[in-house]
Amino acid sequence: MDNLELNILLINPNRMKNPPVIPIGLEYIATALENQEYNVDIIDLCFISSPIEELAKLFEKKKYDIIGFSIRNIDSCIFFNNEFYLYEFKKLIEFIKKYEIPIVLGGSGFSAAPNEVMEFLQADYGIIGPGEKVFPTFLKQWQNKQLSPTIFNGWDHGIDENLIAARGNKINYQDYLENNGIVGFITHTGCKSHCPYCIEANTKVTFRKIANIIEELATLVNQGYTHFHLCDSEFNENLDYSIEFCKELTKLSLPLKWTLYMKPYPYNEELFRVLHESNAYLITLSVDSDKKIQNLNNYTYNDLVKIIDYCNKYKIELAIDMLTGYPYESKESTIEMLDFFKKNLPKTVGISFYYRIHKNTVLGNLIKNNPELHKFLTKPYSDKENFLEPVFFSQYHQKEMEALIVEDQLFRISGLIPGVNYQL
Ligand code: B12
Ligand code: SF4
Numbered sequence: 001m002d003n004l005e006l007n008i009l010l011i012n013p014n015r016m017k018n019p020p021v022i023p024i025g026l027e028y029i030a031t032a033l034e035n036q037e038y039n040v041d042i043i044d045l046c047f048i049s050s051p052i053e054e055l056a057k058l059f060e061k062k063k064y065d066i067i068g069f070s071i072r073n074i075d076s077c078i079f080f081n082n083e084f085y086l087y088e089f090k091k092l093i094e095f096i097k098k099y100e101i102p103i104v105l106g107g108s109g110f111s112a113a114p115n116e117v118m119e120f121l122q123a124d125y126g127i128i129g130p131g132e133k134v135f136p137t138f139l140k141q142w143q144n145k146q147l148s149p150t151i152f153n154g155w156d157h158g159i160d161e162n163l164i165a166a167r168g169n170k171i172n173y174q175d176y177l178e179n180n181g182i183v184g185f186i187t188h189t190g191c192k193s194h195c196p197y198c199i200e201a202n203t204k205v206t207f208r209k210i211a212n213i214i215e216e217l218a219t220l221v222n223q224g225y226t227h228f229h230l231c232d233s234e235f236n237e238n239l240d241y242s243i244e245f246c247k248e249l250t251k252l253s254l255p256l257k258w259t260l261y262m263k264p265y266p267y268n269e270e271l272f273r274v275l276h277e278s279n280a281y282l283i284t285l286s287v288d289s290d291k292k293i294q295n296l297n298n299y300t301y302n303d304l305v306k307i308i309d310y311c312n313k314y315k316i317e318l319a320i321d322m323l324t325g326y327p328y329e330s331k332e333s334t335i336e337m338l339d340f341f342k343k344n345l346p347k348t349v350g351i352s353f354y355y356r357i358h359k360n361t362v363l364g365n366l367i368k369n370n371p372e373l374h375k376f377l378t379k380p381y382s383d384k385e386n387f388l389e390p391v392f393f394s395q396y397h398q399k400e401m402e403a404l405i406v407e408d409q410l411f412r413i414s415g416l417i418p419g420v421n422y423q424l
Contacts, residue, residue, distance in 0.1 A: 041062070161212075319421040351401065
């Protein structure tokens, strides 16, 4: 069978709508596959009222040879009102299996716990990490019946830095915009920082060509989209690259505004100046109150003071995502950070004090090896725990945190009210 004869269906089963998120990863994969002359359709189930009926209708109309099933979120990762999505995905997979079409799993949620998700969903294959380079390679081997493992590692292949994804043609962006979603784009994948609870820590970093990103953005602006969310783990992985990107974006004077995630290191004043010039209006900065984690990631309170000053100087709103109460962190350390932000004011401080534990992280191992921490878990610990269904570590109860915040409007406890920073 050559590529032209192979019908591939990519499924976005993500129906979380606070806010809804355009599955741009599938657009990248679809473009990479189409560049190799595969036939690719995407079915987006986000706004479909009966996903199974919709899939049945599609399978009546067209025969698919293989399905790529994207798992962006295992769960909402927040303790309050937590949502676990895999039961709903399992029903879809069971339905698809009746048609005997092989299913390949991928996506950031899948990559967080590949073995466990495979086992839970009983799919045929899985691809960890970025998919646009490894998926075509996987397909070649699958067509030639040369496959031995069931899980493949996309990090070994990286991203295609030259790929310019065809955007907005296979997915109806309008549905998303009408429901408070915004259009995403990426400059690179991976993160070299060391946050011990994070599934993205120490992942391979690959940068896209700046000219290609700008071209992609310009095409999107031409289609009428003007509000963007950066989908990098954190924008400032490499200061020179970040500054260069902003300068190139500014040169085109596109009528757009954008919001981004940043970490406290690396940075300099020029970064904030060029961010402002390129119409970045809101930074979400992830900050740990635990000084051990600050040390691991090369920053101190002095850096936070400077970042807040630069945001004020260059008129960029700053939303802090504050994590506090890591294992063995003291209450004084939490109070120190709350006091710090009362004196050095960002726009908002969202406080997370329930750590979602993932198995393949430093925190996952710490919990496993230190029984004295088990009393702080939201579920009794057993040696069989694989952390697929959410288990959280927390030293505080809601009331204790509320007592520390004392109704200061600057602070909000993450997850009590649904939504993300750009909606606030
Ligand atoms: C940007 C971002 C956001 C932005 C999105 C903005 C926008 N308009 O697009 C906002 C702030 C809105 C957001 C919200 C949420 N997010 Co978020 N987000 C991210 C982030 C940083 C990037 C996601 C992204 O778009 N990447 C870029 C695209 C190109 O990559 P991609 O989708 O991963 O696709 C690639 C691969 O995964 C793979 N792939 C994807 N699908 C498939 C399918 C197949 C078959 C194959 C082979 C490969 C494959 O190939 C693609 C191309 O390389 C990730 C962390 C990360 N770095 O991945 C977290 C992340 C996905 N988010 C997460 C969470 C929890 C959420 C929220 C639930 C938070 C909340 N409680 O509100 C919501 C969910 C919203 C929703 N409707 O789904 C978690 C999920 C973890 C988990 N346990 O499941 C992550 C992993 C962060 C983390 N470290 O915990 N998020
Ligand atoms: S800086 Fe952000 S993406 Fe990187 S390891 Fe820390 S929390 Fe994860």
